Amino acid sequence: MKAKEIRTKFLEFFESKQHKIVPSAPLVVKNDPTLMFINAGMNQFKDIFLGHGHSESKRVADTQKCLRVSGKHNDLDEVGHDTYHHTLFEMLGNWSFGDYFKKEAIAWAWELLTEVYGLDKESLYVTVFEGDKEDGTAFDKESFDFWKAIIPEDHILNGNKKDNFWEMGDSGPCGPCSEIHIDIRTIEEKANISGRDLINQDHPEVIEIWNLVFIEFNRKANGQLETLPNKHIDTGMGFERLTMAIQGVRSNYDTDIFQPIIQTIAKETGFEYGKDKKKDIAMRVVADHIRALAFTIADGQLPSNVGAGYVIRRILRRAVRYAYSFLDKKEAFMYKVLPVLIQEMGEAFPELIKQEKLISKVIQEEENSFLNTLSTGIMRIEKIIEQLTLSGQKSLSGKDAFELYDTFGFPFDLTELILKENGFRVSKADFDKHMREQKARSKQASITETDDWVIVSEQIEGNGFVGYSLLSTEIKIVKYRKIQAKNTIAYQLVFNQTPFYAESGGQVGDTGFIQNETETINIFDTKKENNLTVHYTNQLPKNPENTFQAHVTAEKRWMTANNHTAAHLMHHALRDVLGTHVEQKGSYVDADYLRFDFAHFQKMSDEEILQVEDLVNQAIWNNAPANIQIDVDIKEAEKLGAIALFGEKYGDKVRVVQFADSIELCGGTHVEATGQIGLFKIIHESAIAAGIRRVEAITGEKAIAYYNTQANELDQIKGLLKGQKELSKGVQNLLDENKKLHKQIDELNQLKAAGIKAELLTKALKINGVNIITSTVDLDANNIKNLVFALLRDAKHTLVALGGKSDDKVTLTVALSKDLIDEKGLDAGKIIRSVSKEIQGGGGGQAHFATAGGKNPNGLEKAYQLIKEQMNK
RNA sequence: GGGGGAUUAGCUCAGUUGGCUAGAGCGUUUGACUGGCAGUCAAGAGGUCAUCGGUUCGAUUCCGAUAUUCUCCA
Structure with a gap:
C-alpha cells in the first residue's frame, strides 16, 4: 500500500465513523507563548481541552504536520542516526470532545489497524496505565477490560506514569493513555525474544505506533489533579512509522515517503545509499531536514536569528554540515532536491506547490550564507593552527573552540576534525562547560513564573470582543493571575467582554484603562493566549469583583x-x-x-x-x-x-x-x-x-x-542659497567650488611649506656631523608632518624638530633621516619622550618620526636646546 | 529576551603595548607593448577608518551609548 493511500484510508475510516475531517493547522504557532511549532496533533485543539473554546463538531480527525526539534521524545542531534527519529512528521489523529470515550477509541483503533490496514494481530501489543500513588490515580481497569475483550491478555502490558500518563505541560489537561506497539522483527528474532519484553525498550523494530489519550483530569500549578467535567479523546499515530509497518520495511527512510528524496540526494552527491554507514546517516539527515524546511517556509516562517526562525536556520545548517563533511558537498544543493519532495507531498499539502519558488530561493540563499560562515571559520582555524604551531602548543582550549562556535557559528565537530587532521587536540569537556554556562545565562535571563488563575466570578454573561463598534464598555473581571519575569511583576486580567483589541494579525494590542468610583487601573498591553484575550497591568484592583468601565485609548x-x-x-x-x-x-x-x-x-x-x-x-x-x-x-x-x-x-x-x-x-x-x-x-x-x-x-x-519636515529643510536650503531657482544645481556648484578651493588650499600650503622649507634649511646647524633644524612654525600637526617628510625626503644626517602652536596647546614633532637611525642608533621616539616634559605633555612614535603634545608653548625653546645638547654628546 | 563578535577604498579584507603621511588583492581610469581580442608592465584616482560622546598632548586603535549586521543560547 502506497503512503498516499494509507493517509487517505485513515481519513476515510474516521469519516465513516461520523468524524469531521479538518485540514492540518499551520506549523508555526501564534498566540501561544509556550509553543513555537505545532508538535502534536492535539495542538490546534488545545483551546477546547483548556475550556477556552468549543468545537462545532464533537468528532474530528486529521493528519497534522508536526515539528519536533527538542524535548524528551526527540532531539535534533539524534535525527538521521537511527531509522525512526524525524524533525517533521505527520501525526494522524482522531478526537472526541466530550463525546465517545475509551470503548470506541480502542475498538476503532483496533479495527483500522487490523482490518483496514491488515496488520498482523500477533505483532501488536498494547499498554495501559498502572496508576500512580503520588498522584492518587488508579490502575486503568476500564481500558484493560476493553482490550482484554479483543486481544490476548499476554499482549497487554502495564505502563508507569512516565510512559502511560500524558500531560500537556506542567499544568493543564491530562490523563492516562493506552499505547499500541508493533513488532516488525523477523520470525526468527521473534522466536528468540518475545516482543513483549522489548516494549518501550527503545528497540528500533519494536515501536509505539499509536497513542490513545484519555483526557479526564486537569493538573493545577500546585501539582494536584482535579477531574474534568468533560472527558476527551486525543489520539496520535505516527504516519511514517505506520507506513513502515504496513509496507514491511525496517526503516521509516525505506518507505516511499523518503526513498524518492534519498535517491535524489544520492544522485546529486554521487554516492549510493546503503553502502556506507556515515554517508547513509548524512543522506537521512538531509532527507529529513529538507522536509522540515520546505514545510515551515511554506507556512511563512523564514530562517532568522531569533525565535522560531532560528530553529529553522539551525535545522538547515545541520543538514549542510552533514552534507559538507560526509557527502563532500561544498556548494548549495538542497534546493535541487525540493522538486521531488513537492512532487510526492504537494497533493496532500498544496501550500508546497504554491510556495515552491520562494522555498527554493530561501533554501539556496541560506545554504550559501552558511557555507560562507564555514569558509571564514576555516580561515580562522588555519590562523589558530599557525599560532599553536608557533607557540609549540598541542591543543586548543575549549574556550577558544567555544568562541569559534558561539561568535562565529563554526560547528564544534568541524573544529575538532580540522584540528585532528593537523595533529592537534581540543577539549570537548571544556567546550561543553562553556556551553552549559551560556545556557544557564540565557535561562536566568528569561525566567518567568506564572501563577494559577484566580477566579473572581465563574459565571458571568459577556459578549467577548466588542471593540469593533465600542471603545468603552462596562466589564467584569472573570479571572486574573500574576506573572513574574526577572525584575518585573505584571498581572494578566481576563474580562467577561472587552473593547480592547488583542495583538494579532500584525496589529498591536490596545492600551487604555479600566475605572470605577474607587480606582483606575492602567492597561499597558493586550495579547491573545490561545483564544483568551489577556489584559496586562502593573496593578491589581483592590476589589476585582466590582464592575468597571473599560476605556481604550482612542487616538492610538x-x-x-x-x-x-x-x-x-x-x-x-x-x-x-x-x-x-x-x-x-x-x-x-x-x-x-x-x-x-x-x-x-x-x-x-x-x-x-x-x-x-x-x-x-x-x-x-x-x-x-x-x-x-x-x-x-x-x-x-x-x-x-x-x-x-x-x-x-x-x-x-x-x-x-x-x-x-x-x-x-x-x-x-x-x-x-x-x-x-x-x-x-x-x-x-x-x-x-x-x-x-x-x-x-x-x-x-x-x-x-x-x-x-522635508519642505522645511528645502526652505532652509533655499534660504541658504539665497533664492537660487534650481536648488540641486546650486548645491552642485557649491560642491564643485568646494573641491576647487580645497585644491587651491593644498597648493598654497605646498607653496608655503616650500617657502618654510627653504627658510629652515638656511637655519640648519651642524653638530657632530648632524644637520639639526629646530624651529617653531605656524602650521597644524598634519601640515608639519607633510613639511617634515618633505624636508627629509632627500636629506642625509638630518634631524628635524618642529614646534607648532594652536590655541593653548602646543605640538612638537621630531624626525630623523634614516641613516641616523642605522648609523648612530638614534630614536626619535626616545628623544621626544626625553624632552616632552618641557612642554608639559607626553609623546611617542617610531624611530624615524615621533610627535608629542603639551600645554606649555614656552617650553619649546628649552626642548630644542635639550635636543641639541643630546646631539653634542 | 540574554551573551559574544563585526562595521576601514566600488568589492573582499589586513592593520598589537594609542603616534608607522591608513595598506593589500580584485575592480576602475590613464599610458606603454601587441595587427585586433586578451594579456603584461607602469602610473593615478578613490577613505569624515559606521555615528555620537568620553579618556589622552594625541584615538582607526582604549571606554560608553546608538545604528546596522553576523553568531550562539532561550
Missing part, C-alpha cells in the same frame, strides 16, 4: 486603524503594480507606521514605489466605505476573491474586510471610510530575506509631518 486605536487599512490598500496596489505573485509574508501595524513584508524577487524601482503610492492615495481620496462582513462561510469568502494568508489558520466562518477592490480575510480594526487615512507615504523599501521585500509607510498626521 484611530491611528492604528489608518495604518491597518492603508496596509490593505497597499497590498492590493502592490499586486496591481508588481503582479499577483505578491503574497503577504508578515506585517506590523501600530499607531506610528505600517510595515509590510511580501514575496517579490527584486528591488522595487522608484517608479514602482511611486505607482503604489499613487494607487493607495487615489483609493484614499475615493473615500471607499468599509464593507465588513462577519461569519462569512470561508468557501463564500474565497468566491468573493478575498485574500487569505498562507500559514494562517482560519475557521469555517471568517471576517471579510472590503474597501473597494481590496478584499481580505482579517480580524483587525479598520477605518469607516478610506478618506480618514488622509495621506499615504512610503518611507522605506528593503530586502529582509531571499525573495522577501519589506515596505514601510506612514499615513495621516505622520505623513503630513514627514512632508512638512
